[in-house]
Amino acid sequence: MKKTFSLCGISLALAWLTGCQSPSHSDAPRFNPRATGVFSNSAAGLTLGRQLDPALLQPDRELFTLGPGDQIQAEVLGRTTSRADMTVGPDGKVYFDLLPGLDVWGLTVGQTKRLLEKELDAFVTGSQVSVTLRAVGSKHIWMLGSIQQPGTYPTASPITLLEAMSLAGGTRRAASATATVEIADLRHAFVIRSGQTLPVDFHRLVEQGDMSQNIYLKPDDFVYVPSGAQREIYLFGAVRTPRTMTLSEHPTLIAAIAAGGGPLPNAFISQVAIVRGSLTSPQMAIVDYNDIINGKAGDIMLEPHDIVFVPYSPYRAITRYMDSILSTFVNTVAANEGVNAFGGARVGVSVPVGN
Numbered sequence: 547m548k549k550t551f552s553l554c555g556i557s558l559a560l561a562w563l564t565g566c567q568s569p570s571h572s573d574a575p576r577f578n579p580r581a582t583g584v585f586s587n588s589a590a591g592l593t594l595g596r597q598l599d600p601a602l603l604q605p606d607r608e609l610f611t612l613g614p615g616d617q618i619q620a621e622v623l624g625r626t627t628s629r630a631d632m633t634v635g636p637d638g639k640v641y642f643d644l645l646p647g648l649d650v651w652g653l654t655v656g657q658t659k660r661l662l663e664k665e666l667d668a669f670v671t672g673s674q675v676s677v678t679l680r681a682v683g684s685k686h687i688w689m690l691g692s693i694q695q696p697g698t699y700p701t702a703s704p705i706t707l708l709e710a711m712s713l714a715g716g717t718r719r720a721a722s723a724t725a726t727v728e729i730a731d732l733r734h735a736f737v738i739r740s741g742q743t744l745p746v747d748f749h750r751l752v753e754q755g756d757m758s759q760n761i762y763l764k765p766d767d768f769v770y771v772p773s774g775a776q777r778e779i780y781l782f783g784a785v786r787t788p789r790t791m792t793l794s795e796h797p798t799l800i801a802a803i804a805a806g807g808g809p810l811p812n813a814f815i816s817q818v819a820i821v822r823g824s825l826t827s828p829q830m831a832i833v834d835y836n837d838i839i840n841g842k843a844g845d846i847m848l849e850p851h852d853i854v855f856v857p858y859s860p861y862r863a864i865t866r867y868m869d870s871i872l873s874t875f876v877n878t879v880a881a882n883e884g885v886n887a888f889g890g891a892r893v894g895v896s897v898p899v900g901n
Contacts, residue, residue: 598745602761605704609654614638615683618655620662623674631680644669655679685765689714690883692730692773701765707737708751708760710769717752717771731774733824734851736876737761738768743876747826768880772851779848781806782874783856784813799846800838802854809835814857820846821853821871830868 612618614636621629622643632640638651640658645665650658659677666673682700687710690696694715711717717730735748748771750756763769777793779802786807799820809815815835823829835856837843848854853875861867 598747598759598761602744603758605762606764609656610679610682610685610702611652611654612638612650612658612679613684614651616679617681617683618658619678619680620659621676622666622670623676634684687763687765688768688770690769691735691771692718693771694718701763704762706760706762707746707769710763711752718773729773729775731772731851735769735771736825736880737763738770738876738880739764739766741877743825743872745826747824749824770880770883772879777850779851780853780875780879781856782853782871782878784810784858785856786810788878793848793850793852797848799833799835799848799854802848803835803856809856810858812858814859817857817860819853819855819857819867819871820848821855821868821875822849822851825872825876828868828872830864830871832864 612634614634616634617631618634618640619629619631620640620642628643630642632642634640634650635647637647638649639647640650641647642662643666645662648661648665650661653661655677659675662675662677663673666675679702682702685701686698687701687705688698689710693711694717696714699710699713705713717732719729732748732752735746737744737746744761746761747756747759751759778790779793780790781802782788785803789806791802791805799818803809803818817832818835820831820833821828822831833846834843838845853871855871855874857867861870
């Protein structure tokens with residue numbers, strides 16, 4: 547069945563994040579905030595590692611199939627005047643020689659060849675046709691963010707993440723008087739496939755040459771590398787204005803939430819989460835914002851790329867809470883970057899979490 551193409555499969559389908567009824571308290575770890583930072587020692591945060599499925603390191607064995615925008619060349623052997631370049635139309639059809647429009651959407655090049663030969667038999671028995679793929683217009687990989695040549699890249703055969711990054715010119719670097727400095731934030735880079743984040747460690751892949759992270763990409767995969775030069779924090783959840791903000795303006799938790807308009811009336815501020823570190827091995831601290839604003843606990847100093855999440859309701863399982871936060875972060879960033887690439891309004895997300 548034909549499918550309708552959308553922005554790299556990113557639909558912000560975050561409805562699954564909404565949970566059912568939860569208890570008013572949780573037995574999960576709670577952390578005592580300190581003004582010097584809630585992550586100042588090993589007991590301050592919970593680290594949750596995410597494993598990469600080994601199957602992602604194997605190329606897709608499915609053959610390339612045609613779709614709208616693909617260009618092919620066909621020729622009846624022995625009749626050079628029949629040679630024609632064709633583009634698969636929005637309806638999935640091509641028009642060749644004496645034939646009416648033939649639906650080739652979803653067919654391989656070999657299947658298209660056999661279809662043309664079968665249809666031509668009605669006019670000339672035993673016709674042999676050669677079909678060649680000339681250009682790909684239906685299948686792309688998105689490469690956006692702090693890379694040299696961001697954009698969409700056509701893909702007709704399996705390609706690894708490292709090969710795709712090379713095609714895009716690699717990550718951006720800034721030249722100083724003494725060295726070339728990496729300005730991409732590899733620890734927060736991510737790949738989205740069909741709305742799901744793949745736990746790829748870009749730092750290990752690019753900086754350490756760890757090929758265990760060099761996955762094969764598929765059409766519609768979305769690769770994003772944020773800038774490491776921007777001192778930003780990310781505020782999501784039950785606040786009036788979820789957004790990205792500059793850390794220098796709002797270095798503490800109270801200031802950041804206030805800059806987002808404050809918590810919504812139904813926010814569950816006793817379990818505000820701060821996520822720090824790489825997306826593949828993040829740390830999460832859960833703090834009681836009530837205690838902080840009431841002077842019972844010290845405010846928390848934030849660091850660049852911290853994710854602050856204010857929930858609507860208490861969580862049930864800390865791992866699901868973490869996954870919900872990271873999913874909100876990744877899908878919101880991906881949606882905004884996709885919109886920015888082609889113009890449009892940015893997306894703000896406020897997602898109930900009851901996990």
